[in-house]
Amino acid sequence: MTDDPLVRVEDLQKYYFEQDNLLDRLLGNEPESVQAVDGVSFDVREGETLGLVGESGCGKSTTGETLLRLREPTGGAVEFDGQNVFETDDLNEFRKRAQVVFQDPFSSLDPRMTAGQIIREPLDVHGVGTEAERRERVEELLERVGLSAGQVDRYPHEFSGGQRQRVGIARALALEPDFIVCDEPVSALDVSVQAQILNLLDDLQAEFGLTYLFIAHDLSVVRHISDRVAVMYLGEIVEFGPTEEIFENPSHPYTEALLESVPRADTSEQGRDVGTLSGDVPSPRDPPSGCRFHTRCPYAREACRAETPADYELDAAGDHRSACFRQVDDHEYWESPPLDDGTRAVEGTADD
Ligand code: SF4
Numbered sequence: 001m002t003d004d005p006l007v008r009v010e011d012l013q014k015y016y017f018e019q020d021n022l023l024d025r026l027l028g029n030e031p032e033s034v035q036a037v038d039g040v041s042f043d044v045r046e047g048e049t050l051g052l053v054g055e056s057g058c059g060k061s062t063t064g065e066t067l068l069r070l071r072e073p074t075g076g077a078v079e080f081d082g083q084n085v086f087e088t089d090d091l092n093e094f095r096k097r098a099q100v101v102f103q104d105p106f107s108s109l110d111p112r113m114t115a116g117q118i119i120r121e122p123l124d125v126h127g128v129g130t131e132a133e134r135r136e137r138v139e140e141l142l143e144r145v146g147l148s149a150g151q152v153d154r155y156p157h158e159f160s161g162g163q164r165q166r167v168g169i170a171r172a173l174a175l176e177p178d179f180i181v182c183d184e185p186v187s188a189l190d191v192s193v194q195a196q197i198l199n200l201l202d203d204l205q206a207e208f209g210l211t212y213l214f215i216a217h218d219l220s221v222v223r224h225i226s227d228r229v230a231v232m233y234l235g236e237i238v239e240f241g242p243t244e245e246i247f248e249n250p251s252h253p254y255t256e257a258l259l260e261s262v263p264r265a266d267t268s269e270q271g272r273d274v275g276t277l278s279g280d281v282p283s284p285r286d287p288p289s290g291c292r293f294h295t296r297c298p299y300a301r302e303a304c305r306a307e308t309p310a311d312y313e314l315d316a317a318g319d320h321r322s323a324c325f326r327q328v329d330d331h332e333y334w335e336s337p338p339l340d341d342g343t344r345a346v347e348g349t350a351d352d
Pocket residue numbers: 252253254291292293294295297298299300301304309323324325326
């Protein structure tokens with residue numbers, strides 16, 4: 001792994017606009033928007049795994065799909081190896097070098113195609129190699145992901161869930177990419193199979209020098225595989241840093257709450273995830289003012305409703321960052337009264 005970013009995401013936005021209707025237009029009303037991703041910035045260093053974690057619906061998958069231009073962005077920039085991929089019409093080279101592995105290998109693989117056809121499709125689309133070379137490459141990929149060349153003519157339904165995900169990974173590897181967005185690649189699998197797929201991804205990264213953006217809601221999976229972690233809440237990144245820093249020394253109250261939702265090692269619960277955080281997630285159609293987490297944060301004060309926190313650096317190198325006023329000693333937050341809007345109990349919190 002190097003310190004050089006392969007991917008740089010700057011102020012990425014993805015809004016979905018409601019269909020405007022005639023009455024709204026006559027009244028001069030703006031169409032409503034869902035702010036799925038709103039001003040997200042981060043970089044992914046060459047050869048690293050960056051974990052992107054948050055509750056369901058926080059915008060993490062939309063972030064991955066938008067930075068790959070599988071969805072058109074509303075705003076911002078994505079630089080891949082120095083080139084702004086939002087400003088080019090020729091995505092051919094980018095499409096070869098940046099791939100995706102999806103969550104559900106059953107629905108992401110065409111049931112009418114054999115494993116061989118699925119893995120070979122990117123080679124056909126990009127015109128890579130001769131007929132014989134493509135066949136050879138498909139067999140080599142099947143074996144590299146732990147399947148056998150003899151399974152080349154099987155259809156997706158003839159594989160187990162873990163095997164199907166191996167086919168999805170082989171397909172993603174076909175064009176020898178540098179970067180793969182792994183979008184919840186193990187969350188549809190049994191725990192024992194999850195470990196095998198994570199180990200495979202680890203091995204492939206070491207062998208081919210791959211860079212991963214690893215999107216997941218399961219914190220134990222993210223901790224296992226990531227070098228650094230970005231924590232996302234309601235379309236924004238609220239904390240970013242090295243994995244051990246995030247897990248051992250979390251700064252943002254949302255990260256703290258996520259970690260408290262993870263089962264202890266001495267319990268028998270497995271795979272509990274960030275969905276166990278209490279309180280309703282506000283609608284991205286009408287996100288809260290100021291700090292978006294203020295409606296659920298036990299430390300919230302009036303200042304949190306009025307002002308949006310910046311991305312405060314917690315160390316000299318700026319490796320660990322948190323978007324919370326509590327990181328700033330002289331911020332007016334500390335003089336501001338507790339926010340008592342009836343949405344949470346503010347007395348007896350860790351502020352005391
Ligand atoms: Fe909580 Fe305020 Fe920090 Fe937001 S800025 S996380 S509401 S304390």
